[in-house]
Amino acid sequence: MTTLAESLISSSSRPLTVRRRPDLVSSRHRYQGASYWVIKEPVGLQYYRFHDEEFFILNMLDGHVSLQQIKDGFEQRFAPQKITFGDLQQFIGMLHRSGLVISNSPGQGKALRTRGRTKKNKEMMGKVANVFALRFRGFDPERILNAMLPWIGWIFTVPALFGFIGLFTAASMLLATQYDTVYARLPTFQQFFAADRWLILAATMGIVKVLHEFGHGLSCKKFGGECHEIGFMLLVFTPCLYCNVSDSWMLPNKWKRVWIGAGGIYVEMILASLAAFVWFFTKSGTTINDLCLNMMFLNVVSTVLVNGNPLLRFDGYYILMDLLEIPNLRQKSTEVLKRWFQSTCLGLELQDDPFLPTRGRLWFAMFTIASVIYRWVVVFSICWFVIKVLEPYGLEVIGRVVALIGFSGLVAQPVIQTWKFCRTPGRLSKVKRFNVAVSLAIAASVVAAVVYIPFPHHVDCAFEIRPTESGRVYAGTNGQIISTVQPGDQVIADETVIAELRNRDLEMQMRDLEIEEKMARSQLEKLKQRIFTDPALAAELETQGEIIESIEHRKALLQEEADRLKIKAPISGTVIPPPNRPAPKDDRGQLDTWHGSPLDKRNRGALLSSEDLLCEIGNADDFEAILAVDEGDVQLVSAGQLVDLKLDSRRMQTFSGEIVDKSVQPLSNISSSMTSQTGGDLQTEIDPTTGQVKARNVTYQARVPLKDIAGEMPLKPGFRGSAKIHVAPKSLWQRLWRVITKTFNFDL
Numbered sequence: 045m046t047t048l049a050e051s052l053i054s055s056s057s058r059p060l061t062v063r064r065r066p067d068l069v070s071s072r073h074r075y076q077g078a079s080y081w082v083i084k085e086p087v088g089l090q091y092y093r094f095h096d097e098e099f100f101i102l103n104m105l106d107g108h109v110s111l112q113q114i115k116d117g118f119e120q121r122f123a124p125q126k127i128t129f130g131d132l133q134q135f136i137g138m139l140h141r142s143g144l145v146i147s148n149s150p151g152q153g154k155a156l157r158t159r160g161r162t163k164k165n166k167e168m169m170g171k172v173a174n175v176f177a178l179r180f181r182g183f184d185p186e187r188i189l190n191a192m193l194p195w196i197g198w199i200f201t202v203p204a205l206f207g208f209i210g211l212f213t214a215a216s217m218l219l220a221t222q223y224d225t226v227y228a229r230l231p232t233f234q235q236f237f238a239a240d241r242w243l244i245l246a247a248t249m250g251i252v253k254v255l256h257e258f259g260h261g262l263s264c265k266k267f268g269g270e271c272h273e274i275g276f277m278l279l280v281f282t283p284c285l286y287c288n289v290s291d292s293w294m295l296p297n298k299w300k301r302v303w304i305g306a307g308g309i310y311v312e313m314i315l316a317s318l319a320a321f322v323w324f325f326t327k328s329g330t331t332i333n334d335l336c337l338n339m340m341f342l343n344v345v346s347t348v349l350v351n352g353n354p355l356l357r358f359d360g361y362y363i364l365m366d367l368l369e370i371p372n373l374r375q376k377s378t379e380v381l382k383r384w385f386q387s388t389c390l391g392l393e394l395q396d397d398p399f400l401p402t403r404g405r406l407w408f409a410m411f412t413i414a415s416v417i418y419r420w421v422v423v424f425s426i427c428w429f430v431i432k433v434l435e436p437y438g439l440e441v442i443g444r445v446v447a448l449i450g451f452s453g454l455v456a457q458p459v460i461q462t463w464k465f466c467r468t469p470g471r472l473s474k475v476k477r478f479n480v481a482v483s484l485a486i487a488a489s490v491v492a493a494v495v496y497i498p499f500p501h502h503v504d505c506a507f508e509i510r511p512t513e514s515g516r517v518y519a520g521t522n523g524q525i526i527s528t529v530q531p532g533d534q535v536i537a538d539e540t541v542i543a544e545l546r547n548r549d550l551e552m553q554m555r556d557l558e559i560e561e562k563m564a565r566s567q568l569e570k571l572k573q574r575i576f577t578d579p580a581l582a583a584e585l586e587t588q589g590e591i592i593e594s595i596e597h598r599k600a601l602l603q604e605e606a607d608r609l610k611i612k613a614p615i616s617g618t619v620i621p622p623p624n625r626p627a628p629k630d631d632r633g634q635l636d637t638w639h640g641s642p643l644d645k646r647n648r649g650a651l652l653s654s655e656d657l658l659c660e661i662g663n664a665d666d667f668e669a670i671l672a673v674d675e676g677d678v679q680l681v682s683a684g685q686l687v688d689l690k691l692d693s694r695r696m697q698t699f700s701g702e703i704v705d706k707s708v709q710p711l712s713n714i715s716s717s718m719t720s721q722t723g724g725d726l727q728t729e730i731d732p733t734t735g736q737v738k739a740r741n742v743t744y745q746a747r748v749p750l751k752d753i754a755g756e757m758p759l760k761p762g763f764r765g766s767a768k769i770h771v772a773p774k775s776l777w778q779r780l781w782r783v784i785t786k787t788f789n790f791d792l
Contacts, residue, residue: 057110057111057112058110058111059107059108059109059110060105060107060108060109060110060111060114060136061107061147061148061149062105062107062136062140062145062146062147062148063105063106063107063145063146063148064102064103064105064144064145064146065085065143065144065145065146067086067087068083068085068144069083069084069086069294070082070083070084070099071294071295071296072296073296074296075093075369075370075371076369076370079096080093080094080095080096081093081094081095081096081098081099082094082293082294083099083102083144084291084293084294085143085144087143088143089272089273089288089290089291090142090143091290091293092142092144096122097118097125098135100117100118100121100122101114101118101132101136102139102144102145104117105136105139105145107148111129111132111133114132115127115129115132141159177277177278178277178278179275179276179277179286180275180276180277181273181275182273182274182275182276182285183273183274183275184272184273184274185261185271185272185274185287186270186271186272189258189261189262189265189271190265192258193262193265193266196262197262197265197266199262199310199311199314200262200263200266200267200303200307200310205310208310208313208314208317211314211317211318212313212314212316212317214317215316215317215318215320215321216320218320218321218324219320219324222324226324227695229328230337231337236341237432237433241334244331244335244338245338245342246283248335248338248339248342249284249338249342250283250284252284252312252315252339252342252343253277253284253285254284254285255311255312255315256308256309256311256312256351257274257284257285257286257287257308258287258311259307259308259309259310259311259312260287260289260304260305260307260308261274261287261289262307263289263303263304263307263310264289264291264292264304264307267292267295267297267300267303267304268295268300269289269291269292269294269304270291271287271288271289271291272288272291273287273288274286274287274288275288287308289304289305289307292304292305293371298366298367298369301366302363302366302367305359305362305366306359306363308351308359309347309351309352309359312343312346312347312351313343313347315339315343316339316340316343316344319335319336319337319339319340319343320336320340322336323336323337323340349422349425350422353418355411355414355415355419356415356418356419356422357374361373361374370401373411374412374415376400376401376408377408377409377411377412377415378412379400380400380401380405380408380409380412381408381409381412381413383400384405384409388479388483389479389480390475390476390479390480390483391474391475391476391478391479391480392474392475392476393474419454420454423450423451423454426450427443427444427446427447427450427451430442430443430446430447431443431444431447435727435740438729494775494776494777495775495776495777496775497775497776498772498773498774498775499773499774499775499776499779500770500773501770501771501774501778501779502688502768502769502770502771503673503677503680503681503768503769503771504766504767504768504769505671505672505673505674505677505725505766505767505769506671506672506718506724506725506764506765506766506767507669507670507671507672507689507718507748507764507765507766507767508669508670508672508715508717508718508762508763508764509667509668509669509670509691509750509759509760509761509762509763509764510660510667510668510669510670510761510762511620511660511662511663511666511667511668511761512662512663512666512668512749512751513662513663513666514617514620514660514661514662514663514761515613515614515615515617515660515661515662516657516660517542517611517614517657517658517659517660517661518654518655518656518657518658519543519545519611519642519652519653519654519655519656519658520608520611520654521545521547521605521608521609521654522545522547522651522652522653522654523545523546523547523609523651523652524545524546524548524649524650524651524652525543525545525638525642525647525648525649525650525652526543526544526545526546526648527543527544527648528542528543528544528642528643528658529541529542529543529619529643530619530643531618531619531620531621531643531659534618535616535617535618536613536616536617536618536619536661537613538612538613538614538615538616539612539613540612540613541610541611541612542611542612542613542619542658542659543610543611543642543643543658544609544610544611545609545610545611545652546609547605547609550602550605550606550609553602554599554606557595557598557599557602558599560595561592561595561596561599564588564591564592564595565592567588568585568588568589568592571584571585571588572585613661614661615661615662616661617662617663618661618662618663619643619659619660619661620659620660620661620662620760620761621641621643621659621760621761622641622642622657622658622659622660622761622762625638625639625641637650637651638650638651638652638656642656642658642659643658643659660761662761666751667750667751667753667759667761668747668748668749668750669687669689669701669747669748669750669767670715670745670746670747671687671703671746671747671748671767671769672711672714672718672726672739672743672744672745673706673743673744673745673746673769674742674743675710675741675742675743675744676741676782677769677771678706678744680769680771680772681703681706681744681746681769681771682703682706683703683705683706684702684703685702685703685769685770685771686700686701686702686769686770687700687702687703687748687767687768687769687770688700688767688768688770689701689748689765689766689768690765690766690768691763691764691765692763692764692765692766693763693765699750699753701748701749701750701753702748702749703746703747703748703769704747704748704749705746706744706745706746706747707744707745707746709744710742710743710744711739711743711744711745714726714728714738714739714743715762717762717763717764718764724764725764725765725766726739726743727739727740727741728740746769748767
């Protein structure tokens with residue numbers, strides 16, 4: 045009877061029907077002082093790193109060698125190392141699954157088909173798990189890159205690098221030294237992401253990302269690599285390209301690999317620097333100015349938050365991986381943390397993995413934790429951003445659906461891995477109860493702290509500066525501005541003329557009535573002279589008198605309108621100008637309208653409508669902040685709470701006050717300066733029935749006196765900003781739940 049050992053020995057002497065693929069490309073590298081071989085699989089563009097021992101075994105596979113021959117050759121070549129048949133079989137199986145060897149055995153087609161289907165399923169699951177960065181295969185750009193390289197390749201040289209660093213420094217210094225001017229020209233959030241700018245934003249992002257990917261491809265070609273894939277990508281639902289420069293792994297020089305990884309960021313910083321100069325020296329509102337502003341914003345934000353951040357698997361991650369000379373950094377870091385959890389929290393006894401780092405494992409674990417947290421933060425930020433952009437147009441439900449899909453992708457992978465772990469036969473029986481009990485106790489303590497321990501909490505809202513006691517003066521009629529009083533510290537009495545308007549239509553109507561009255565009176569005099577000779581004209585004389593009375597009545601009405609052209613102060617006090625109105629971007633073909641303040645001398649002759657706010661009469665040294673509190677937060681707000689206020693015009697300064705009262709009834713009239721349509725923080729919409737602006741959510745008013753602040757900071761009525769109300773402390777869970785319900789509440 046043949047024993048198991050004899051059976052194994054006999055099978056180990058049989059020739060293996062697998063051989064190394066002849067089209068594999070190899071290159072010898074050094075990582076952290078050790079030698080490795082990098083293997084390129086040219087069809088699937090997959091790359092593998094092997095030790096000398098593994099590379100030796102791969103090269104021995106010629107379709108005729110046996111396991112025994114490989115074992116003998118290995119132990120002779122790398123003495124005194126030993127290798128078992130089981131290790132050889134496991135390694136050769138890995139080579140076969142990776143597509144690095146070809147088997148002559150029958151039935152390979154079915155196995156390859158199954159493997160391909162599994163790979164496609166994994167790719168599909170990856171797309172579902174990352175809906176904000178969907179990739180689709182494209183074309184081979186080698187011919188395009190080869191044609192562009194002689195013309196643009198100079199960008200990726202050391203002299204050009206220092207030159208563009210100087211350009212970036214100059215642009216940064218320009219914006220920093222002209223901060224006040226730059227800040228005054230920047231649009232608000234709602235203005236920047238308004239619907240009429242979506243197209244130019246998407247176009248700018250598409251252009252930037254295309255140039256970004258060509259930066260990777262051209263730098264790869266410049267340093268001797270190949271680029272065989274540029275594909276289509278939906279990055280945060282914006283179409284752009286992606287470039288596969290995995291061939292940089294074949295370059296032995298790590299600094300060339302780093303430059304290739306940073307090639308896209310390098311191009312974006314060049315574009316941002318040039319855009320900064322063009323934006324600063326061009327007129328606001330022009331297409332080129334908007335395009336350059338978009339380019340600066342997108343380049344800087346994408347570099348800092350996404351591309352340049354090593355916590356996400358984008359450029360920064362691969363740059364860090366090359367600098368540390370640790371391939372597959374994310375996988376190894378995740379495996380280190382997973383093995384620590386299994387051994388410490390579950391008590392599993394695990395064998396050492398020779399491919400994992402032996403030093404600095406704490407840093408690897410922290411890297412994984414930071415990466416997971418940052419992915420959640422990025423997804424939450426993207427979802428919040430999408431919802432806020434769509435909110436003014438009533439489309440926030442779309443953003444909430446996107447958020448649901450995005451967070452589902454984050455949760456799906458760990459849930460599936462946990463399910464597979466629990467389904468592995470015999471795995472749960474090896475778990476030690478003591479370790480699990482201690483781990484659960486610690487986890488319960490952390491959860492209890494999150495749920496029950498209160499921390500300082502605040503509520504954010506919009507506010508507007510108003511005089512404490514004031515009277516608003518509206519034009520009340522249409523007309524051209526002839527003269528106005530100038531605002532200042534001088535107190536004026538009530539009934540003082542503040543402004544005088546001119547209405548040419550009214551003047552023409554008055555002249556027509558005067559002519560008509562003159563003719564009617566002339567006719568009346570003639571009738572009076574003729575009535576002595578013709579008594580039958582008495583009735584006609586009476587009618588003519590009634591006509592004159594009608595004309596006089598109409599003149600009186602017109603005179604009342606004319607009197608309203610002299611706008612008088614309703615109360616005594618100081619004249620306070622209204623909020624400045626921005627100048628129109630394009631007023632060609634339109635009548636002159638005022639901008640700035642209607643009290644400005646430059647607005648003489650400009651048209652003023654009856655609804656325009658001319659000024660306010662009140663105490664210029666006594667102001668209050670009117671807070672617009674959302675109905676979801678109003679129950680947390682009460683009198684006596686401290687408030688931190690920050691004006692939009694002075695974002696670097698914060699001043700404080702105290703709430704004295706809040707309204708019981710919702711606000712019916714919303715100040716135009718706080719509305720999202722004018723760039724304010726209060727989300728508003730146009731009421732389709734009345735055409736008036738109203739708050740999207742029910743809003744309540746709270747008052748904060750600023751009498752002690754007015755002397756420290758120049759305040760004017762209509763100044764707006766954001767407020768932070770310090771309410772009662774809440775636990776982390778209560779705060780998180782409020783954020784989730786307010787942000788992702790489905791109004792279906």
